[in-house]
Amino acid sequence: MGRLFGTDGVRGLANRDVTAELALDLSVAAAHVLADAGAFSGHRPRAVVARDGRASGEFLEAAVVAGLASAGVDVSLVGVLPTPAAAFLTESLDADLGVMLSASHNPMPDNGIKFFSRGGHKLDDVIEDAIEQRLNDPWDRPVGAAVGRVRREVKAFRHYADHVLTTTAQRLDGLTVVVDCANGAASQVAPDVLERAGATVIAIHAEPDGLNINQDCGSTHMGSLIDAVRAHGADAGIAHDGDADRCLAVDADGNVVDGDHILAILAVAMARQGRLAGNTVVATVMANLGFSIAMREAGITVVETGVGDRYVLEAMRDGGFVLGGEQSGHVVMSQYATTGDGLLTALHLLAEVAATGRPLSDLASMVIKLPQVLVNVRGVDRAGVDGASGVAAAVAAAEAELGTTGRVLLRPSGTEPVIRVMVEAPTEDQAQEIADGLAAVVATDLALG
Numbered sequence: 001m002g003r004l005f006g007t008d009g010v011r012g013l014a015n016r017d018v019t020a021e022l023a024l025d026l027s028v029a030a031a032h033v034l035a036d037a038g039a040f041s042g043h044r045p046r047a048v049v050a051r052d053g054r055a056s057g058e059f060l061e062a063a064v065v066a067g068l069a070s071a072g073v074d075v076s077l078v079g080v081l082p083t084p085a086a087a088f089l090t091e092s093l094d095a096d097l098g099v100m101l102s103a104s105h106n107p108m109p110d111n112g113i114k115f116f117s118r119g120g121h122k123l124d125d126v127i128e129d130a131i132e133q134r135l136n137d138p139w140d141r142p143v144g145a146a147v148g149r150v151r152r153e154v155k156a157f158r159h160y161a162d163h164v165l166t167t168t169a170q171r172l173d174g175l176t177v178v179v180d181c182a183n184g185a186a187s188q189v190a191p192d193v194l195e196r197a198g199a200t201v202i203a204i205h206a207e208p209d210g211l212n213i214n215q216d217c218g219s220t221h222m223g224s225l226i227d228a229v230r231a232h233g234a235d236a237g238i239a240h241d242g243d244a245d246r247c248l249a250v251d252a253d254g255n256v257v258d259g260d261h262i263l264a265i266l267a268v269a270m271a272r273q274g275r276l277a278g279n280t281v282v283a284t285v286m287a288n289l290g291f292s293i294a295m296r297e298a299g300i301t302v303v304e305t306g307v308g309d310r311y312v313l314e315a316m317r318d319g320g321f322v323l324g325g326e327q328s329g330h331v332v333m334s335q336y337a338t339t340g341d342g343l344l345t346a347l348h349l350l351a352e353v354a355a356t357g358r359p360l361s362d363l364a365s366m367v368i369k370l371p372q373v374l375v376n377v378r379g380v381d382r383a384g385v386d387g388a389s390g391v392a393a394a395v396a397a398a399e400a401e402l403g404t405t406g407r408v409l410l411r412p413s414g415t416e417p418v419i420r421v422m423v424e425a426p427t428e429d430q431a432q433e434i435a436d437g438l439a440a441v442v443a444t445d446l447a448l449g
Contacts, residue, residue, distance in 0.1 A: 005128040007308035009114030014056035020063040027067030029134035050086035051101035052185040055210035069148030078156035082244035084341035085160040087120035102243035120338040170351035173198035178237040181206040182218025186244035226254040246329035247342035251361035260291040261364040282324030290369040371428040373435040380446035382412035394441040
């Protein structure tokens, strides 16, 4: 059996992979591991539990609460809120542990469990491994007054929204913005915050029913947002995913402004304001070469990490940097948040549009992107990608063909059972041809069974 935790918590098909039993056992194990590490020393432990709007989140929330309370942890239920809100509330409510139930951008049938430590930080691999090892261990159950109590934090929504608004004094008056909430966790809070900041807001896909999260909408399906921006003559469009830790955008002409563009815009803005620590931004290996070129021309250093916002966060903490992110739209502004926050990102991106008076298309034009093709190969051994000689030879041939004009990246996904083949090349056709060829080799050499 492989590692239970991926790059972003435990994730899988709800009620098959991610069951009520697993949720309860993980919560108990997490409480015990953190207690052993001294996280609860001298006080009664407290946890914040949040979820996105998936139907399965209802029973998983009940299981997590049962596990934590049975282990003697008091639980603050904050309801349906974005993942970054769960992290923020873990810190602001002085909780010892945070739990977020979400599968982010995955389809509705999936769900996931993500833990935060005191201060709202994601758990490191060592702690996650310890939790996994403690699953189903025998333990002494507290009784009487020692069991955990459960209460609802009715002001959690407003507390998080107010926090996001305090991060910039720049008003958005005069801007018309379409926000696609993916029928997810941002469906109420994103329109609320942007309207309070002064924007005229048209909200779409903001009517979650437990079943429609990420369904042909949000940051993974941006067609309806593009149409809405054009139809309303909006200045910009914002797309979140199901748990709103991502932000992608659309300019007034309907062109997608992805995470590379957004990170570049924010980096240049912060450098201009003297707020970019070390004049450095952190990005992953998936960032387009055009992003690196733009940052070099702007005099900004790029630190590169593996894929996953947890690795971006690690590099930011290690180097004392304040801005990092991913092409997918996870952007971390550590001055204001401990994790990627799609709503925070949207507010600051739109604030730069308002502050400069320049259209989003103009701001994004600094990044001239190379054609990039991503192919997901399923039904293969993810763990074997580094040791397959046929795959290595095919990659070497592709790199020789591209030279300095492009690049190749193969990596196993941390959230899905696939190997991702990414190719950048001078033309779309060349990138697609090389990616398809590499994918075929991967599918053959690493086929399961």
